[in-house]
Each structure stands twice: as C-alpha cells, then as structure tokens.
Amino acid sequence: MKKRRKANTAFRHTGAFWLFVLPSLGLFALFFLLPLVLSIWFSFTDFDGWKKMNFIGLQNYAKILTDSSFYLSLGRTFIYTIVNLPFKVAIPLLLAALVTSKKLKGNTAVRTMIYIPVLFSSLVAGITINWMFSQEYGLVNFLLEKMGMTPLEWSLNPTLATVVISIASNWVSAGYYMLLYVGGINNISKELYEAASIDGSGKAHTFFHITVPLLLPTTFIVLLLSTVNLLKEYALIQGITLGGPGTSTTYIVQYIFSQGFDQYKYGYASAAGVLVSIVFIIIAAIQFKMTKGGGEV
Amino acid sequence: MARLKRIAAGAFAAVMAAGLTACGSGSTGAAATDASGNVTPTTSKAITGKELSVMVSEMPSDTDALGNALSTWASESGNTIKYIVVSNDDMLTKFPAMAKNKDLPDLISTTGLHQLYPEEFVKPETFIDLSQFNDAALRSVGKAYASDEITGLPDQYTVTCMYYNADAFEAAGLSVPTADDPWTWDELYENAKTLQEKGGVKYGFAADVSRARYDILMYANGGSITEKNGDTIKVAVNSPQNVETLEKFVQANNEVMPKAIWAGGTTDNPVEYFKNGDVGILLSGSWNYNTFTTDITKFNFSVMTSPKGKVSQAAIVGGGALAVPKNGKQPQLAEQFLQWLYTKDHYSAFLQLDKGPSVMKNVSYDPGNEKATADYAVIQNEVNYVTDAFLADEAAGWRQYKDNEYRDALKQAVAGEVTAQQALDGFASELAESSKWAKAY
Structure with a gap:
C-alpha cells in the first residue's frame, strides 16, 4: 500500500514536471528544433524556396568551401567580433560600477537612460546612428564642420564604417550587460569591501582585485552572449551601411x-548556415572550456 | 532541366488557365477595341458587392494614380478595396509563400513577379485587347523573362531621365543640351566639374544606385549584358567596351559624384541630394518628376536629353505592371477592374496623376503648363532611345539568374575593392554559371 502511494506520488511529480515543461518544450521544438532539422535537410538540396528541391548530397558544402566570398565575410566577422569583445565587457562593467556607486546622484535615471537603447529594435538603432553619422547630412559631420574641422568619410572608409557599426552595437547592448553586472556587483559581500578598506586598499585596487575577479561568472555570460551576438550582427548593419x-x-x-x-x-544558404553554426558552437565551447563555464578560473 | 520543367509547368498552367477561362463563369473572355478607342470586353454582367484585394508596395496616398483609379472604380462598381502592403523587395520572398499557401490577392501591382513567375498569372490577352498598348511597354514591363508571354499589364511606365538644376547651370554658364545636339558622356563629366566649380553645387552628377541607371552608359557605348547568336545566348557583360565604361564611371565617382552612394557605404538616396540642391545633374527615373514639382522649392529644375555614348544615346524603360494571380480568390473581379482602367477616359485620368509616359497608344498625358509640357516632351522623347541591345537583354531574361549581384559588382569597383575588369569578370562568371550560358569574353 505504502509502495503504491510512493509510486503515485512519483508519477504525479513526473507528470507535473512535464506539464510545466511542455509549453516551453513545444515552442522550442516548433521554433528551434524544427527549423534546425529543416535547415539541415535543405542544406543537402537545391531548394529554391518554392518549386525546386532535389537532393544533391554534399554539393552545397563543397561549393561553399571553395567560395572566397564565404571566407572573406567569415574573416571580417571574426575580426569585427574580436575587436569589439573587449568593449562589450569593459563598457558595461564600468557603467555598472558607476551606477552602483553611492556617490552618483540620480542613479535610477542614469540606469534608465543607459538601458533605453536596449529596447530599440536593431534596425531603428541603426537608422538613428546612420542619421548621426551620415557622411553628407549627419549630425557628427555637421558639428565637425561647425568647429572648422574636416568632415569624416564615415561611409567611404571601411575602418570608419566599422567603427560606426561598433559604436551602434555597443550603444544598444551596453544597458543590458550593465544590468547583468549590477546584479553581480550587488551580490558581492559588503564585508569584503570593508575588509579591503580597513587594509588600506584604494578604490582602483579594490575594483581590480575584488570586484573584477568576483564578477568572473557574470563576465563569462557577457562574453558568451556578446560573442554570439557579434558573430550574428545583421539588422544594425542593414540600417547603417548595407554591408558597404x-x-x-x-x-x-x-x-x-x-x-x-x-x-x-x-x-546553399542553409548549408552555409549549418557550417557557420558549427563554427560558432566550437567558439562557444572553447570559451566555456577556457573559463570553466564561468566558475573558478 | 529545372528550367525546362518550369517552362513546361508554365505551358501546362497556361493551357489549363485557357481551359478554365473558357469553361468558367463567363465573366471574362476576348476583348475588342471600339472606334473611340475604348475596350469593350465580351463579358457577362459586372460583379458587384465584393472586396478586391490588391497587393501594393506602399499604401497609396490620395493623389496616387492607382489608388485613385481603384477608389473611383470601387465606388462606380459597388465593390470595395482591401490593400495588402508589401515592399517590392519583400514581395519577392513573400509571393512564393503566399502562392504555396493559396493565399494570393486578387490583383498585384508589381515590378517583376509576373516576369519571374509567369505560370502563376492570368494571361491578359484572355480578357483585354493588347493591341491598344505601346509595344515597348508591353515587351519591357509586361512580358515574362523566360518566354514571350505577356503576363502583366503595364500601368506605371518609367524611363531613365536626366534632371538638372537650372539655377546651377545658369551660374556655371552652361547651356542645356537638346535632342538635336546632345552632350557626349565625356562632356557630361566635364560639365559636371564646371558645375562643381562655378554652379554652387557640391556634386556635378549623381545617379540612383541601380543597374537600370548605370546600364544606359553601357548601352550608349555599344555594350550589353548578353549577346545572342541565333538561339545561343552568351554572357558579354565583361566585354572591353563595358570595362571601359565602368572604368570611366569609377573615375566619375572619384571626381564629380557623391562616391559613398555607389561605393555602397550609406543608405542615402541621391534623389534627396538633388532635392537639397547639392547635385547639378541627376540620373534617375521619370517617375520622380511628379514629386520634384512639389518638393523642390529652393531652385528651378528641369529635364534634359540623355548624353550620347560612343554609339548612341540610350534609355532604359521599366515600371510597374498590374497582374492577376491565377490562384487568387477572385481573378474575374481583378479583370473587371483592369478592363475598366484601360479605357481611354479612365487611363487618361490615371495619367494625369501619374504624370508619366503613357503605356496606351491612344492616350497621352497633358501636363497643363508650358514648362511641364516641355519637360514631358523631353521625357517622352527619351523612350525613343531604348536600344535593341536593352530589349535583347530583357528578352534573354538574365535577371532571373542574377540581378543584385551585378549592382554589387559595380559597387565593389567604385569602392576600389576590385578593378573594373575584375568586377565584370567576376559577375560574368557568376551569371554564366547560373544561366549555363557560355562567356563571350
């Protein structure tokens, strides 16, 4: 009798588990697993989006691996990601340190202002930045001209164009990562800071030797999310440079x-997507391994 | 093989459509033109009390020619209109999905769907007399890419057009070229420099970022995208004359044009530059004329004849068509609207708002004032410079294989990433691979 009741309880537990998990699992399967499986299947076909879908084996993959445009765009993506990653970590960290400082007045207002760009759609943010950095009629060049300086060729110089995209990317993401860091900073024990203060540690020394090391799990999350988001940057670029x-x-x-x-x-695009996903997964795995999943480093 | 399948499917669909039309409700049928130029379809009674769904690229304003025509027809016929707004770019991706899901509108205002997917549309000759249309308009705007079938009825007909800032010309002491005495392209580039130096404009010349603008330079110099010999088509986009044309265009971008536009690093529109008075000469579409008359207030503008290349002057025509999806819910209702629109009175009213060249033989636009009449005469005359090479390229249907890639290759050359030769060689190889046509150069 006791055994039967135990079994019933276990069944109810399992049932409840699946009941809670099912909605998420259903959505996950519908919007992630199914497209993933379809994409992998399409990658072995010559699917044109409508009428043509013949199985062609590995032809798409073979073609991609000899396509110089694929390597060039992938190379550009890596460079863009590597150059931007330090800013994606440093700027939100500094902002978080600023907004958690007791010396800052209007703390909530500052946090809100920094967070607002996160709410923008990437395309809207791109168009806004484009309005500021437009070579011909942009605000920045207008101000430079007013100050007697030469307007910059934001749209003609590849480095400047990349800088503009980077500024936009950091602008729209800084608020989100800042909030992650704020949560991390608030979780650090105040006693540690008091002990450091008693030991005569300065502000900068405390920040680099207590705050930064204890925020490593948060930094791991920020690094991982930033890497993935930088690698798949799209809408911002469409709003700013259209790839040029x-x-x-x-x-x-x-x-x-x-x-x-x-x-x-x-x-062909599905095959490229599959290959790129594999590359991205490897990068994420390396990051995970190197930072021990954000645990002890 | 796939192409053959597609053509076979199209032919089958056409046969089926003809059969269905013959066996259908009888609301459509052959059409004839009467003595006054009005088309009288041999149809049964008019449909009324229905909703016509129309897919358009942007919501028509009160002064939009098509929007006005639809509203007038709706109130006269006792039907209503439902707009489905999808941008032209999005139409290309959404139409296949809509067709697959059998969720097509009754009528589509499109710049190319009927040319890409002819088998999906009703053949207009089954319900309207095609002889009343301008032949070049039908062939360039209404015809399918891969066959000679007419699958859409041109409504908005545009031609490449050279706008100029009349005040800047006066300040620079330049006289306007005429149809009898046009500039050469070299002269245009030289005069663009003069405009920059003396005309008070920042850029002497600008052109829309579109192969439909750039290609008039190519055709004027005797170039083409393809070459046809009998039934054999070859890719000729990297011919020596085309390379030379692109080299000069790159140089012009460095000297007299807003380079960022064609280098592709901005979303700026050169039309806005012209409207702001920053450009002396603008190569754009005739459809802009209407907007310019209201938007340009700071200076006087006008239109001039296109420059001559090494061979001839050249113009590209294009525009929009109205096409009836075969699998829409009410193709007969859309046909009824089109039969109404393409009558002399109704199309004349359409043209008065459209302010573009006419697609119908017996209808012309009356601008109503002297300046606009003179400008309109120049625009209408440009239609005569459509070259055989352009029509042959259109007939070859190269754009169904590659389109934006061509413009991107031109951009790369202007940006200095590759030479003109490399850009055109690269595109020629891509086009040859996709189309299975051999390269001529």
Whole structure:
C-alpha cells in the first residue's frame, strides 16, 4: 500500500514536471528544433524556396568551401567580433560600477537612460546612428564642420564604417550587460569591501582585485552572449551601411541572407548556415572550456 | 532541366488557365477595341458587392494614380478595396509563400513577379485587347523573362531621365543640351566639374544606385549584358567596351559624384541630394518628376536629353505592371477592374496623376503648363532611345539568374575593392554559371 502511494506520488511529480515543461518544450521544438532539422535537410538540396528541391548530397558544402566570398565575410566577422569583445565587457562593467556607486546622484535615471537603447529594435538603432553619422547630412559631420574641422568619410572608409557599426552595437547592448553586472556587483559581500578598506586598499585596487575577479561568472555570460551576438550582427548593419563600402562590412549573416533571400539559393544558404553554426558552437565551447563555464578560473 | 520543367509547368498552367477561362463563369473572355478607342470586353454582367484585394508596395496616398483609379472604380462598381502592403523587395520572398499557401490577392501591382513567375498569372490577352498598348511597354514591363508571354499589364511606365538644376547651370554658364545636339558622356563629366566649380553645387552628377541607371552608359557605348547568336545566348557583360565604361564611371565617382552612394557605404538616396540642391545633374527615373514639382522649392529644375555614348544615346524603360494571380480568390473581379482602367477616359485620368509616359497608344498625358509640357516632351522623347541591345537583354531574361549581384559588382569597383575588369569578370562568371550560358569574353 505504502509502495503504491510512493509510486503515485512519483508519477504525479513526473507528470507535473512535464506539464510545466511542455509549453516551453513545444515552442522550442516548433521554433528551434524544427527549423534546425529543416535547415539541415535543405542544406543537402537545391531548394529554391518554392518549386525546386532535389537532393544533391554534399554539393552545397563543397561549393561553399571553395567560395572566397564565404571566407572573406567569415574573416571580417571574426575580426569585427574580436575587436569589439573587449568593449562589450569593459563598457558595461564600468557603467555598472558607476551606477552602483553611492556617490552618483540620480542613479535610477542614469540606469534608465543607459538601458533605453536596449529596447530599440536593431534596425531603428541603426537608422538613428546612420542619421548621426551620415557622411553628407549627419549630425557628427555637421558639428565637425561647425568647429572648422574636416568632415569624416564615415561611409567611404571601411575602418570608419566599422567603427560606426561598433559604436551602434555597443550603444544598444551596453544597458543590458550593465544590468547583468549590477546584479553581480550587488551580490558581492559588503564585508569584503570593508575588509579591503580597513587594509588600506584604494578604490582602483579594490575594483581590480575584488570586484573584477568576483564578477568572473557574470563576465563569462557577457562574453558568451556578446560573442554570439557579434558573430550574428545583421539588422544594425542593414540600417547603417548595407554591408558597404563595397563589401567591407558584409559579415557572415549578410552573406547567408543574400544567398538565401536575394539569390533564392535556400539550399546553399542553409548549408552555409549549418557550417557557420558549427563554427560558432566550437567558439562557444572553447570559451566555456577556457573559463570553466564561468566558475573558478 | 529545372528550367525546362518550369517552362513546361508554365505551358501546362497556361493551357489549363485557357481551359478554365473558357469553361468558367463567363465573366471574362476576348476583348475588342471600339472606334473611340475604348475596350469593350465580351463579358457577362459586372460583379458587384465584393472586396478586391490588391497587393501594393506602399499604401497609396490620395493623389496616387492607382489608388485613385481603384477608389473611383470601387465606388462606380459597388465593390470595395482591401490593400495588402508589401515592399517590392519583400514581395519577392513573400509571393512564393503566399502562392504555396493559396493565399494570393486578387490583383498585384508589381515590378517583376509576373516576369519571374509567369505560370502563376492570368494571361491578359484572355480578357483585354493588347493591341491598344505601346509595344515597348508591353515587351519591357509586361512580358515574362523566360518566354514571350505577356503576363502583366503595364500601368506605371518609367524611363531613365536626366534632371538638372537650372539655377546651377545658369551660374556655371552652361547651356542645356537638346535632342538635336546632345552632350557626349565625356562632356557630361566635364560639365559636371564646371558645375562643381562655378554652379554652387557640391556634386556635378549623381545617379540612383541601380543597374537600370548605370546600364544606359553601357548601352550608349555599344555594350550589353548578353549577346545572342541565333538561339545561343552568351554572357558579354565583361566585354572591353563595358570595362571601359565602368572604368570611366569609377573615375566619375572619384571626381564629380557623391562616391559613398555607389561605393555602397550609406543608405542615402541621391534623389534627396538633388532635392537639397547639392547635385547639378541627376540620373534617375521619370517617375520622380511628379514629386520634384512639389518638393523642390529652393531652385528651378528641369529635364534634359540623355548624353550620347560612343554609339548612341540610350534609355532604359521599366515600371510597374498590374497582374492577376491565377490562384487568387477572385481573378474575374481583378479583370473587371483592369478592363475598366484601360479605357481611354479612365487611363487618361490615371495619367494625369501619374504624370508619366503613357503605356496606351491612344492616350497621352497633358501636363497643363508650358514648362511641364516641355519637360514631358523631353521625357517622352527619351523612350525613343531604348536600344535593341536593352530589349535583347530583357528578352534573354538574365535577371532571373542574377540581378543584385551585378549592382554589387559595380559597387565593389567604385569602392576600389576590385578593378573594373575584375568586377565584370567576376559577375560574368557568376551569371554564366547560373544561366549555363557560355562567356563571350
């Protein structure tokens, strides 16, 4: 009798578990697993998005691996990611330190202002930044001219164009990562700071030797999310440079999108997507391994 | 093979459509033009009390020619209109999905869906007399890419157009070229420099970022995208004359044009530059004329004849068509609207708002004032400079294989990433691979 009751309880537990998990699992399967499986299947076909879908084996993969545009856009994406990663970590960390400081007045207002760009759609943020940095009629060049300086060729110089995208990317993401760091800072025991103060540790020394090391788990999350988001940067670029000048800001997602939706090579684009996903997973795994999942380093 | 399948499917669909039309409700049928130029379809009674769904690229304003025509027809016929707004770029991706889901509108105002997917549309000759249309308009705007079938009825017909800042010309002491005495392209580039130096404009010349603008330079110099010999088509986009044309265009971008536009690092529109008075000469579409008359207030503008290349002057025509999806819910209702629109009175009213060249033989636009009449005469005359090479390229249907890639190759050359030769060689290889046509150069 006791055994039967125990079994019933266990069943109820399992049932409740699945009941709670099912909605998420259903959505996850519908919007993630199913497209993933379809994408992998398409990558072995010449699917044109509508009428043509013949199995062609590994032809798409073979073609991608000999396509110089694929390597060029992937290379550009890596450079863009590597250059931007330090800013993605440092800026939110400093902002978090600032907004958690007791010396700052209007703390909530500052946090809100920093967070507002996170609420913008990437495309809107891109268009806003474009308005500021437009070579011809942009606010920044207007101010430079007013100050007697030469307007900068934001749209013609590949480095400047990349800088503008980077500014935009950091602007729209800093608020979100800042909140993660604020949570991390608030979780650090106050006693540690008091002990450090008694030992005569200065502000900067305390920040670099207590705050930063204890925020490593948060930094791992910020690094991981930033890396993934930088690698798949798309909407911002469409709003700012459209991948130009030339192809200098055409990153891997633009390349895949163009193959799929401009050229109707859905099969080819799917194969590129699968390859790029594998590369991204490897990068995330390396990060995970190196930082021990954000645990002890 | 896939292409063959597609053509076979199209032919099958056409046969089926003809059969269905013949066996259908009888609301459509052959059409004839009467003595006054009005088309009288041999149809049964008009449909009324229905909702016509129309897919358009942007919500029509009160002064929009098509929007006005639809509203007038709706109130006269006792039907209503429902707009489905999808941008032209999005139409290309959404139409296949809508067709697959059998969720097509009754009528589509499109710049190319009927040309890409001819088998999906009703053949207009089944319900309207095509002889009343301008042949070049039908062939360039209404015809499918891969066959000679007319699958859409041109409504908005545009031609490449050279706008100029009349005040800047006066300040620079430049006289306006005429159809009898046009500039050469070299002269245009030189005069653009003069405009920058003396005309008070920042850039002497600007052009929309579109191959439909750039290509008039190519055709004027005797170039083409493809070459046809009998039934054989070859890719000729990297011919020596095309390379030379692109090299000069790159140089012009460095000297007299807003380079960022064609280098592709900005979303700026050169039309806005012209409207702001920063550009002396603008190569754009004739459809802009209407907007310019209201938007340009700071200076006087006008239109001039296109420059001559090494071979001839050149113009590209294009525009929008109205097409009836075969699998829409009410194709007969859309046909009824089109039969109404393409009558002399109704299309004349359409043109008065559209302010573009006419697609119908017996209808013309009356601008109503002297300046606009003179400008309109120049625009209408540009239609005569459509080259055989352009029509042959259109007939070859190269754009169904590659389109934006061509513009991107031109951008790369302007940005200095590759030379003109490399840009065109690269695109020629891509086009040859996709189309299975051999390269001529």
